[in-house]
Amino acid sequence: MSVSERTDRTGPSPRAGDTLLEVKDLCIEGQSDERWQPIVKNVGLTLRRGEVLGLIGESGAGKSTIGLAAMGYARPGCRITAGSIRFDGMDLLAIGEAKRREIWGTRIAYVAQSAAASFNPAHKLIDQCVESSVGHRLSGEDEAKRTTVDLFRRLRLPDAENFGYRYPHQVSGGQLQRAMTAMAMACRPDLIIFDEPTTALDVTTQIEVLAAIKNLVRQFQTAAIYISHDLAVVAQMADRVMVLRYGELVEEATTREMLSNPQQAYTKSLWAVRSLRKEEEPGHDQILRVDAVDAAYGVLKVLHGVSIQVPRGRTVAVVGESGSGKSTLARVITGLLPPVAGSIVFDGKPLARGLKERGKKLLQRIQMIYQMPDTALNPRRRVRDILGRPIELHLGLTGAARHQRILELLEMTELDERFLERFPSELSGGQKQRVCIARALAINPELIICDEVTSALDQLVAEEILKLLLRLQKELGVSYLYITHDLATVKAIADEIVVMHQGRVVQSGSKSQVLTPPHHAYTELLLSSVPEMDPDWLDSLLARRGFAAAT
Amino acid sequence: MSVEPADLSTIPSAPARAHGGLLPAAWHALKRAPPTAWFGIIVISIYILVALLAPLIAPYGEAEIVSGAYEPWGGDYLLGTDQLGRDLLSRLIYGARNTIGIAVMTTALSFTIGGLLGLLAAILGGWTDQLLARAVDILMAIPQLIFALMLLSIFGSSVTNLILIIAVLDSTRVFRLTRAVAMNVVVLDFVEAARLQGEKLGWIMTREILPNILPPLVAEFGLRFCFVFLTIAALSFLGLGIQPPTADWGSMVRENATLINYGDVTPLLPAGAIALLTVAVNFVVDWFLHKTSGLRDER
Numbered sequence: 018m019s020v021s022e023r024t025d026r027t028g029p030s031p032r033a034g035d036t037l038l039e040v041k042d043l044c045i046e047g048q049s050d051e052r053w054q055p056i057v058k059n060v061g062l063t064l065r066r067g068e069v070l071g072l073i074g075e076s077g078a079g080k081s082t083i084g085l086a087a088m089g090y091a092r093p094g095c096r097i098t099a100g101s102i103r104f105d106g107m108d109l110l111a112i113g114e115a116k117r118r119e120i121w122g123t124r125i126a127y128v129a130q131s132a133a134a135s136f137n138p139a140h141k142l143i144d145q146c147v148e149s150s151v152g153h154r155l156s157g158e159d160e161a162k163r164t165t166v167d168l169f170r171r172l173r174l175p176d177a178e179n180f181g182y183r184y185p186h187q188v189s190g191g192q193l194q195r196a197m198t199a200m201a202m203a204c205r206p207d208l209i210i211f212d213e214p215t216t217a218l219d220v221t222t223q224i225e226v227l228a229a230i231k232n233l234v235r236q237f238q239t240a241a242i243y244i245s246h247d248l249a250v251v252a253q254m255a256d257r258v259m260v261l262r263y264g265e266l267v268e269e270a271t272t273r274e275m276l277s278n279p280q281q282a283y284t285k286s287l288w289a290v291r292s293l294r295k296e297e298e299p300g301h302d303q304i305l306r307v308d309a310v311d312a313a314y315g316v317l318k319v320l321h322g323v324s325i326q327v328p329r330g331r332t333v334a335v336v337g338e339s340g341s342g343k344s345t346l347a348r349v350i351t352g353l354l355p356p357v358a359g360s361i362v363f364d365g366k367p368l369a370r371g372l373k374e375r376g377k378k379l380l381q382r383i384q385m386i387y388q389m390p391d392t393a394l395n396p397r398r399r400v401r402d403i404l405g406r407p408i409e410l411h412l413g414l415t416g417a418a419r420h421q422r423i424l425e426l427l428e429m430t431e432l433d434e435r436f437l438e439r440f441p442s443e444l445s446g447g448q449k450q451r452v453c454i455a456r457a458l459a460i461n462p463e464l465i466i467c468d469e470v471t472s473a474l475d476q477l478v479a480e481e482i483l484k485l486l487l488r489l490q491k492e493l494g495v496s497y498l499y500i501t502h503d504l505a506t507v508k509a510i511a512d513e514i515v516v517m518h519q520g521r522v523v524q525s526g527s528k529s530q531v532l533t534p535p536h537h538a539y540t541e542l543l544l545s546s547v548p549e550m551d552p553d554w555l556d557s558l559l560a561r562r563g564f565a566a567a568t
Numbered sequence: 569m570s571v572e573p574a575d576l577s578t579i580p581s582a583p584a585r586a587h588g589g590l591l592p593a594a595w596h597a598l599k600r601a602p603p604t605a606w607f608g609i610i611v612i613s614i615y616i617l618v619a620l621l622a623p624l625i626a627p628y629g630e631a632e633i634v635s636g637a638y639e640p641w642g643g644d645y646l647l648g649t650d651q652l653g654r655d656l657l658s659r660l661i662y663g664a665r666n667t668i669g670i671a672v673m674t675t676a677l678s679f680t681i682g683g684l685l686g687l688l689a690a691i692l693g694g695w696t697d698q699l700l701a702r703a704v705d706i707l708m709a710i711p712q713l714i715f716a717l718m719l720l721s722i723f724g725s726s727v728t729n730l731i732l733i734i735a736v737l738d739s740t741r742v743f744r745l746t747r748a749v750a751m752n753v754v755v756l757d758f759v760e761a762a763r764l765q766g767e768k769l770g771w772i773m774t775r776e777i778l779p780n781i782l783p784p785l786v787a788e789f790g791l792r793f794c795f796v797f798l799t800i801a802a803l804s805f806l807g808l809g810i811q812p813p814t815a816d817w818g819s820m821v822r823e824n825a826t827l828i829n830y831g832d833v834t835p836l837l838p839a840g841a842i843a844l845l846t847v848a849v850n851f852v853v854d855w856f857l858h859k860t861s862g863l864r865d866e867r
Contacts (some may be wrong), residue, residue: 351764353760353763353764372763372764377766380764380765380766381765381766383764384764384765385760385761385764387757387760387761389757392756392757392758393756393757393758393761394758395758395762395775395776395779395780396780397779397780398775398779406765406767407765410765410766410767411765411766456761460765
């Protein structure tokens with residue numbers, strides 16, 4: 018950035034409340050299958066200085082595309098076909114690439130969803146944080162480093178002086194996300210675009226990042242666009258909310274108005290998602306009992322004396338942050354990782370430790386559904402073959418009987434025969450997960466281990482999947498071991514809850530027992546960290562936990 | 569920028585328009601192929617046709633002595649005759665059959681060996697992987713041509729030996745590629761799901777993993793074919809490859825090499841035939857890689 022512009026910026030002092038960004042009639046097209054299709058249709062937005070605007074919508078709603086377009090950027094394979102984007106009096110589409118590059122990083126910054134994927138693993142954090150201010154010659158390297166350390170401190174990063182001298186892999190996900198916010202703040206931009214900055218984080222970590230971001234945005238009076246699919250999160254961050262669907266604006270209002278009085282049916286349905294609740298039923302006999310199991314990867318011990326019980330025909334939810342050993346527990350039960358100590362009893366008989374020692378009959382009785390339906394289905398096989406193979410292998414059905422069973426499964430999972438000849442890439446995320454469920458059900462299992470099966474899906478789709486799982490349980494009497502980090506899901510589906518932390522069970526019992534006080538300290542932390550649909554929730558929580566509002 | 573939860577970039581997405589069947593889809597892709605790919609496809613087709621129809625096209629027999637040595641071009645012998653008085657054009661045509669045929673067989677064999685072991689190493693891991701990988705390292709540490717020369721002089725240079733030795737030596741590279749790409753697929757959930765449903769090793773190898781790593785392997789097949797082809801030609805030139813009187817481009821260059829001293833370009837013809845095929849195969853492989861790896865031209 019040249020010196021003259023630098024003075025322009027500080028010259029007539031910008032006041033809070035001035036319009037900073039104005040987007041009008043924005044249309045963006047994306048290329049798919051060599052054709053251009055509209056992905057954003059006539060969207061307009063205005064943002065004043067110091068204001069935070071929330072963009073909400075499912076995946077494919079065009080949130081990120083609009084966020085990037087606010088910088089005058091269209092990602093490869095997209096093009097802005099109509100509309101204007103005025104940032105502080107400049108038409109971002111007209112000023113040309115070179116000018117835009119001067120603005121990016123210095124006056125408009127971007128914080129991506131996955132900090133881990135956005136940092137260069139080969140450079141130290143501080144070198145990456147000062148890059149834009151040094152690169153744009155806004156300040157010398159020493160000064161930039163001092164500013165960055167100051168930002169680290171404001172973001173409550175531990176040991177702020179030395180934090181920057183670590184490499185990205187040496188810090189945790191939440192810290193990395195905060196470091197990325199520091200990077201974006203380094204040049205004191207007028208506008209920051211946050212693209213789902215906390216989606217990949219645990220609830221307890223999410224709180225820290227949200228608090229840090231909110232604090233900093235408030236202190237510097239930075240305008241921000243906050244993109245998320247999580248309403249409760251946006252409610253904490255944004256002054257005003259825009260709901261998007263299929264690239265169109267559904268509704269726009271201030272956060273409080275939107276929460277108390279949504280107008281459109283779609284917005285209301287988004288609000289309703291979190292209200293799904295299952296009445297808990299006590300179980301009778303146990304289908305699975307895990308007794309004092311220890312498990313380790315090599316020398317690293319990850320499970321310490323874990324004991325759980327799964328009643329027949331019921332759902333046990335295993336809750337915990339990432340790294341708590343939830344998925345390892347699933348691997349132990351399925352036999353992929355033989356336990357080091359302890360025993361597992363399935364339907365009254367001890368379960369062989371390793372997968373190889375278990376017979377075909379036993380494998381049939383325990384099935385698994387995965388978090389990522391994209392990787393859980395072989396991209397080169399059609400739905401017919403994916404479902405047909407286990408039926409053939411375990412039930413011995415071929416020809417017409419096999420076909421009949423496949424149709425039955427598709428019907429059970431609310432799909433139909435149109436899907437038979439499709440490849441997974443031709444299905445939506447929710448449909449893929451339904452196929453995964455159908456595959457698990459194909460051979461009449463008694464226990465299904467669900468590993469975060471809804472966390473990669475949009476809220477509305479996730480709700481449908483949960484409803485499907487509940488219905489199937491009622492009809493078929495299968496038991497679920499449901500692994501999740503999302504407490505809303507737990508309320509929706511569980512009969513019993515097991516809370517895990519650092520490879521140990523910290524609390525377990527029926528849903529009502531665990532969810533009503535008194536809680537175990539960790540359960541309390543977990544429960545209180547789940548964002549609520551109340552714009553004051555974050556501030557009051559932080560006050561209760563004793564964070565000072567100003568640093 | 570925003571990142572998909574799972575990194576699937578290593579897996580080419582399955583054909584999107586599968587309903588039309590394979591042939592129309594292939595034709596659709598061909599229609600939009602760049603001219604270099606078309607050139608490659610046409611050249612390769614001509615080579616294959618010539619190789620298959622050699623006895624019909626060639627004016628004389630493969631080893632038939634039809635005249636005096638070193639007849640000039642033109643007249644009865646379009647490209648003259650060689651040092652024993654055999655028709656050069658006929659030998660060039662038969663040479664396509666021998667050289668390409670042997671190269672294809674060798675490449676196929678080396679892919680069978682290397683691909684199978686690579687898949688096994690990727691799926692089983694542990695000491696199987698270590699053992700195979702170290703064995704391959706040892707084989708690769710010795711310069712290939714010298715190793716092949718040595719083995720051929722020990723076992724004698726018959727066509728079978730030639731195919732076996734080059735195939736084994738070449739399978740090391742195939743092993744490495746297969747293992748590397750299969751590693752990325754083995755860790756995916758659908759492979760685990762197949763295991764949990766009690767699928768055997770054979771099924772997992774051929775149905776779950778192989779289809780997902782096929783594009784890079786097919787591309788590699790083209791490239792390896794070129795290398796094998798060149799190795800055979802080189803060995804023949806050195807006198808240890810395909811033995812006389814079988815016509816082969818590598819030995820044809822050597823046999824007529826002296827003509828270069830008299831300003832005659834005849835020895836360059838078999839060399840040119842080798843070069844042209846190599847270029848053609850590479851064009852086609854380039855296009856194929858471009859199609860399947862999702863690389864796009866920078867604009």
